[in-house]
Amino acid sequence: MSREPALTAEAGGRSYPVHLGDGLLAATGELVAEAKLAADAALVIHDANVANYAATVATSLERSGLRAPLLSVAPGEASKSLAEVERICRHAARNGVRRRDAVVAVGGGVIGDLAGFVAASYQRGVGLVHVPTTLLAMVDSAIGGKTGVDLPEGKNYVGAVYQPGAVLMDTATLASLPPRELSCGFAEVVKYGLLDGEELFSVVESWPELPGPADDLADLIRRCVAHKVGVVQADEMDLGVRATLNLGHTVGHGIEAAAGYARYHHGEAISLGLLAALRISERIAGLDPEWRERTRRILERHRLPVRLDSAVGTADIEDRMGRDKKADAVSLNMVVLPRPGEPQTNADPGREMVREAIEELRG
Numbered sequence: 001m002s003r004e005p006a007l008t009a010e011a012g013g014r015s016y017p018v019h020l021g022d023g024l025l026a027a028t029g030e031l032v033a034e035a036k037l038a039a040d041a042a043l044v045i046h047d048a049n050v051a052n053y054a055a056t057v058a059t060s061l062e063r064s065g066l067r068a069p070l071l072s073v074a075p076g077e078a079s080k081s082l083a084e085v086e087r088i089c090r091h092a093a094r095n096g097v098r099r100r101d102a103v104v105a106v107g108g109g110v111i112g113d114l115a116g117f118v119a120a121s122y123q124r125g126v127g128l129v130h131v132p133t134t135l136l137a138m139v140d141s142a143i144g145g146k147t148g149v150d151l152p153e154g155k156n157y158v159g160a161v162y163q164p165g166a167v168l169m170d171t172a173t174l175a176s177l178p179p180r181e182l183s184c185g186f187a188e189v190v191k192y193g194l195l196d197g198e199e200l201f202s203v204v205e206s207w208p209e210l211p212g213p214a215d216d217l218a219d220l221i222r223r224c225v226a227h228k229v230g231v232v233q234a235d236e237m238d239l240g241v242r243a244t245l246n247l248g249h250t251v252g253h254g255i256e257a258a259a260g261y262a263r264y265h266h267g268e269a270i271s272l273g274l275l276a277a278l279r280i281s282e283r284i285a286g287l288d289p290e291w292r293e294r295t296r297r298i299l300e301r302h303r304l305p306v307r308l309d310s311a312v313g314t315a316d317i318e319d320r321m322g323r324d325k326k327a328d329a330v331s332l333n334m335v336v337l338p339r340p341g342e343p344q345t346n347a348d349p350g351r352e353m354v355r356e357a358i359e360e361l362r363g
């Protein structure tokens with residue numbers, strides 16, 4: 001049986017299918033065989049919290065005639081380490097995973113980034129299949145080819161751009177995702193609404209309590225993925241338009257880091273970062289304040305923070321913003337939005353205006 005992918009993504013002169021649907025996990029074997037991604041073995045690297053989904057994936061791969069050794073990874077950002085890369089590569093070697101085989105990543109962005117980097121470097125590159133199981137991983141990290149791990153000195157400091165051979169998004173997996181994680185993914189969905197334009201923004205704005213109707217959610221994810229695919233296709237190596245995807249992330253990263261990666265999850269920091277970016281957009285790009293108000297209401301409805309905790313200091317946020325590896329030494333290189341759908345990169349609002357926007361988040 002062959003299935004039409006929901007989308008075909010192109011990057012680096014190659015293309016790969018993005019399959020999206022309810023109950024797709026059981027078809028992993030067929031889809032991997034169809035894409036000719038593994039000759040003999042597919043190493044299933046999974047988050048310990050989704051062992052049940054990984055087992056379904058492995059069974060399906062075995063039915064298609066592949067060996068499918070499983071390897072569980074402890075949940076959490078701490079697993080994005082070079083020590084884990086070594087552990088996984090050695091497990092692959094001991095299990096006879098070879099150059100023409102593949103790695104299948106089952107989990108959220110942590111697993112996707114980690115297993116993706118293993119796929120890029122093990123035997124100088126093996127096949128890679130992303131099976132994202134968080135909303136954030138579906139709309140963001142599984143697409144675009146950025147892989148990597150953290151160093152104590154900084155997040156995502158070691159990595160590679162390495163495109164998958166296929167992406168399989170099974171929306172049924174979202175049923176077990178904790179509500180807080182669903183909300184975090186939705187912060188990125190709101191970002192896509194702003195970046196894509198009024199039409200997608202309105203769909204996002206009228207979204208009911210998460211997860212909402214399954215078919216509709218799949219369609220919303222498809223639209224976010226389509227936006228990212230288009231941007232990555234135009235700028236795989238992140239030299240230009242891809243930077244627009246950082247809307248809300250300059251201040252957002254600063255907040256996340258200043259709060260010690262503890263008080264706020266990524267999506268929560270991005271919720272605040274988006275509001276700051278829209279405030280700055282009003283001041284230097286002429287954005288109608290109506291958009292910030294509408295965005296604030298969406299974020300609130302999905303239990304995302306719209307007020308900054310007083311325990312997180314403005315000076316700390318500013319300091320940590322400067323250390324973002326994407327930020328230039330002198331200017332901040334922010335993304336601003338004169339209108340939904342028309343992001344502009346390389347804006348430099350100046351430190352003072354950024355400070356004011358952060359202070360205004362305290363409400």
Ligand SMILES: NC(=O)c1ccc[n+]([C@@H]2O[C@H](COP(=O)([O-])OP(=O)(O)OC[C@H]3O[C@@H](n4cnc5c(N)ncnc54)[C@H](O)[C@@H]3O)[C@@H](O)[C@H]2O)c1
Nearest residue numbers: 047049075108109110133134136137140141146173176177
């Ligand atoms: N490569 C990229 O382009 C890119 C883009 C954005 C983010 N990222 C990275 O992604 C990571 C964050 O990803 P995330 O938000 O998916 O977090 P995550 O991978 O840590 O997953 C969040 C939590 O949900 C659990 N979980 C995952 N799927 C589940 C399911 N279906 N049911 C129940 N529990 C489940 C995990 O065990 C974890 O506790 C960060 O490391 C970030 O740097 C990468």
Ligand SMILES: [Zn+2]
Nearest residue numbers: 188249266270
């Ligand atoms: Zn993000």
